[in-house]
Each structure stands twice: as structure tokens, then as C-alpha cells.
Amino acid sequence: MSLRPFSRRSFVLGAAGVTGLGVLSACAPGEEAPTDAPAGSPSAVESKDPSQLGDITLVVWDQEVRGSQNDALEALNKAFQDKYPNIKIERKSQSFDDLKAQVSLALSGNDVPDVVQVNNARADMGQFVKAGQLTDLSPYATTYGWEDRFPTSVLSKVRYSADATTFGEGNLYGLPQTGEIVGIFYSQKKLDSLGLKVPTTWDEYFEQLDAALAKGEQPMVLGNVDKWPALHVFGPLQAKYVTPEEIVKLGMGNAGASWTDDANKQAMTQFADWGAKKYFGSSPNGTDYDAAWNDFTKGTGVFLPGGSWLGTDMEAVMGEDLHFIAPPPAVDGKLATTGGTGIPFSIPAKAKNVDAAAAYIDFITTSDAMKLIAENGGFPVLDTAALAPEKGVQKEIFEAFDKVSQEGTLLPYLDYATPSFSDTAGQGLQEVLGGQRSPEDVLGDFEADYKEFTGQ
């Protein structure tokens, strides 16, 4: 096991050293600083008819792999190609995690896709904007009227300042197709058997939870072994104590707010309390996310705080027994909950067919497209109420989304905040839930991460 003969060892080390010197004298990792981002973007571009652009192969990378999403995008791609026979779409589809891991490598290369789905978070879109790797779509927004088509609160999730310091305002770097909302699922039969009512205020919700516990039921279901699911419980709860304006600042990593004020402390203490009193059962941190909602469909727990994306699968088991509500109104009396858009479609700065790509993004986000998405069982980001199915949990989800996005605030996912916040928050919420660290300590970590990023 040892390199006994001394001469061989010195030879290897020597050679390694030579190789090393050669490498170290080579250039630094990465590229030079971005050479002036897409030269002084014009305020509007002339609307070019895609059919006049000549023969084009449009390379699209997406992560719409789940049943209904895949069907919708396939239908849209076909419709686009039928309308513009000169444009051929070359689609490459893979899971969210895989795409996310590849995008950062792909964008820095020279052979980039024309359209790619990029996660809105600062860790992804924010970093790419900062590196000058995404096309500012503002001129196209003017041309195609995207600002009239989309509510401001939805577009704000894809806006960054050109230097990426501000998130929520500034240039436009992508356009979403679908919506998402985090709310509370429940089983009507279960509520009836326990003599509980559907809560309309946070205080009522707390009472129902206590009543459920008193009757020997597990009040809520959470599978948090992956760390991020707790964000979908804490996010909505936070709005009971903290004003939506402050949550938006915190969640988008913009300066001017604090994690350590009293309101946030109350929210985190309440969350810790739920953990300590076993409101999520004996071991939420040891339970798998999918196992948790599966257990819920089989009768474990009374309420399931979770995202709209769970609706279809749970409905398949529970049928009409399953219901969904947006969380009760926030501290200011208006609705507010974690939610937002599906992964937006963006155009890399080095894309070869920018005009065709913009036309494509326009095409897949029109009212007709939204209809097609809904018909295929998806959850369109626009016209949600009108396109809602006639009954079932999907109808309730569509309506809740519409109500919150029109009248209230769709709060950003907390992991949008800073490049490392998904890590910080996931870890901290696990520790609070398991009672390993105090709410104050964890909020201190959140604050440190946020302050370091915003540079306050």
C-alpha cells in the first residue's frame, strides 16, 4: 500500500508538480467579466413575423415532465409549429433538479439553447443575470403587451435590476406559464367526524388544531426529511404575524427588513411550539415528503399544509372528500400566502434565435395557451378563475390562487432570498422543529444570511 521505492515517489510528485505549475499559470476559472450586457437594450423591438425569419431550429430546454404539464407543452409546441412551419422545435425535457444542475454549466458555454426554463430564485436566475447570461425581455414585453397580460405581482417574480441587486423590479428575464399556491388541504369527512369547522381566521385554525390534538388526532401532516417542505408551512404562518410587505422584502432578498423583529420571533416561536407539542406527529424531520401526503390520503392527520401541485395526486385517492383553502387572511386582513409561478421561460444572452425565441415564449403564454394548459389538467398562471374546472379540489385551488393573486399577495418562496437561503432556511426550520435550536438562534442565522447578502 505504500510507494516504497523513493525514486518512484519523487518522480510522481515531480511530474505532478510540473503538471500543476502548467495549470496554475493558465487562466483563472470562469470567464472575464461580462462584456457590456446585451448592448443598450432598445425600449421596444419591431414585432417580427416569425414566419419571415427563415428556416430555424429552435432549441427549447424545459422541465415540464409531469403528465399534465408535458401534455400541455407538447400540444403548444405542435400548435406553434403548425402556425410557423419554418420553425422546428427541438425539445429537450428533463426533471427540475437535472435541468437546474445543467443550466449553470450550459449558460456559460457557447452552444446554448434558445429557450430555457430558469428557476426565479437568486441562487439561479439572480446569479445568471449578474453574470450577464440572460436576455432582458423588456423590449419584447412592450412589443407583445406582456405587461397588460400579466398581473404586476406575477411579473415581479421575474424582474431583476440589471446588476441583480434588486429582485422584484427592473428588467424582465423570463415569463411563466403556470401558477402555484401553498394552502391547506383537509378531508371533509375527517372534519365532520371530529366536529370541526373549516377555519376562516388563524385563531380559528389554531383552535381546530388544539381540538384535533385533544381528540387524539395528529393536527397536521408534514414530511420534512428533505428540509424544504417546512418552508411551505412556515411561509404562510409567517403572514399571521408579519406584514406581507416585509415578507416580500425578506423573501426576495431586498434590503430594508429584519428577521429578528418581534413579529418574526412570534411566528418562529409558534412554529417551534407546533414542533414541540408534536402537532406534526412524532417525527416530521424523519418523514419523507411523498410518504407524508400518502399517509394523509389514508387518514393520518387532519390538515395538510402544502402546495397546489399535490392536488391532482391526492384527489386521485380521496376524490371529492379532498378540499383546499388558502390560508386565513394575513396580519393586515388581506389574503397572503406563499406561491407564485411555475419555472419561467428565459432566453440565454448567447441564444442564436432571440426573435423566434421571444415569439415562442409569447405563443405559450397567450390566453389560448392558458386554455390549453387547463384543458390538459395543468394550472395556468392567467385567467385562473375562468378556466377553473367545474368541481373538485382543482376548482378550489384555481379560485384560491385567483383570489390571492388579485386581491392579496402571493408571497415569494423564502428560498428565493439569497443564493444560500434555501440551505439556511431548510436547516434552521428543521432544527427549530426538532427543538435542537431556539427560535432566536435560528432567526439569528436567517438574519446573518440576509444581512450578508443585502450588505446592510
Next chain:
Amino acid sequence: MSFTARKRREAPSAVVRGRFTPYLYLLPAFLVYAAFLLYPLMRAAQFSLYDWPGFGPSTFVGLGNYVDLLSDRRFLAAISHALILIIFYSILPLVVGLVLAAILRRGKVRGLAFFRVVIFMPQVIALVVVAVAWYQIYAPNGFLNRALSAIGLDELTRGWLGDPNFALPAVGMVGFWLQTGLVMLLLLAGMGRIPNDLYEAARLDGAGPVSEFFAITLPSVKAEITTALVLTIIAALKTFDLVYVTTGGGPGTATTVPSYEVYNRAFNLKEVGSASAVAVVLTVLVFLINVVVSRIGEEKR
């Protein structure tokens, strides 16, 4: 593992006598090795000197990433967890493996080949599969808890991977299960080489199974013990798949390990510089520990 017997050789030809000729034979293999191992290694070492998200421009920070690691709670936790895992991956399998091998060797078990295969099986299965299987076993309503309930030990049931005190040992036990077979097989092979005369002589002198073990078996398999320790310690320190699949380093930072930190920093946090620094530290750590183990193993020989 040195060959002590040396024959007198005939005089080699002039070409073979040439000073650099042996190196020429090494060259092709070395080039491949350099391209796929040394070059990436040096690049990683170089990256560790930069603040770089993995794309776009980078900033030279010298040893800054390493200095940051000194006060990094997550990194220090990861290192301490890796050291604890050595107990589960190396020390425990060595003790159990020694006992098992000694018994198997002495007892002339029927169907030895079958047992060898079964015990070695974990080594053959992809680690991700192992991890998924154990993930199910440790689940709150998984096999382990159901088994505990069935024998009336309800108080012991818990979400093993979600409990800050038990998550790391739980991951460690999977490592123990994985490595014991390998260690035992290595030791069995080593024991197979011990001439039976030695044992006969010992028995004539009135030695029992225990003194036989300490006087003959143990000293004879020192080389195998060293090998087993080196292999299992490397496995312990570079644990990644198990942690990635079962706990993602959680709850909190209870099960994070250096390899997981490398992945997390490079791909989730986009801190490629810091990730490389962790990787370099891990490489140095693996190297140092194994040099020490090898030295100790050789000295006693």
C-alpha cells in the same frame, strides 16, 4: 506486501539498463492517470483559491476559502461526523469481522461459500439502492419501528433519520452493514494462508481458542487488517450517496459529511471555490490518516 525473495539476475541489455527506460514504460499509464486524476485534482486546488460561482467571472482570494472553513460551523460539523463514521465503517467492522472470520475459520462451517456470498452481497449492490432500502427501514412507520413495536418496545420507536441524536448512528449502521462483509472476507483470506502446523503446535502446547487467536491468528493477518482499515476509512471519509439519499445532511447539520458539503456548496450554493477547498481538505485528510494507518501496520510487521 513486499517480495523478499530475490533471485540473482542476469545482466540486462544496454537498452533496459538505460536510466529512463523504466519510466518510458510507465509513461502511457501515467498520461492517462494525469489527464483524468492529476489534472482535475490540480484544477480543484486552483479553484479553491478563487471566489467563483461556477460560471462567469472569478475573484482570486488566495487562502481565503480555507480561512473561512476554520470558523464554518457546517464544515467543522461535517469533519467531526466523518471521524465518527470511521468508528462505524472501520473499527466496528474490524472487531466483528475478526471474530466472525476466526469462528468461520475454526469451525469449518458447512456451506462457507454461501455465507461468504451473502455477507459480501452489500458490497455488490449500488450504494444508492442500499440507501433507499435503509431509508424505508428507518422510516417512522418503517420496518425497524414496526419490529420494535411488535416486541413491545414502543418507547424506542422514532423517526430515526429525523432524530438529531440517532440520525448519524443510523447512517453509520448502514456503513457497518456494508463494510463488515468486506472486512471479514479479507481477513478470512488472510487466515486461510496461515499454515495449520502453527495451530497444531499451539494446541500441543495447550493453547485454547482464545490464546490461539491472539498468539497466531491476529499477528498473521496484520497486513490484511491494515488493508481493511485503509479501504474502510477511505469509504467512511468519502461517504456521499448514503447521506445524500437518506438525510441530505439533516436534521439541521446532524449528518452532514465533507463529501456532501462539497456537493452542496458546488451545486446548491454555487460556491465552487469553497467546495473545492473542502474537497482539498478532505483529500489531504484521507491521505494523512491512511499514511498513519499504513505506517503503524508496517511497523508492527
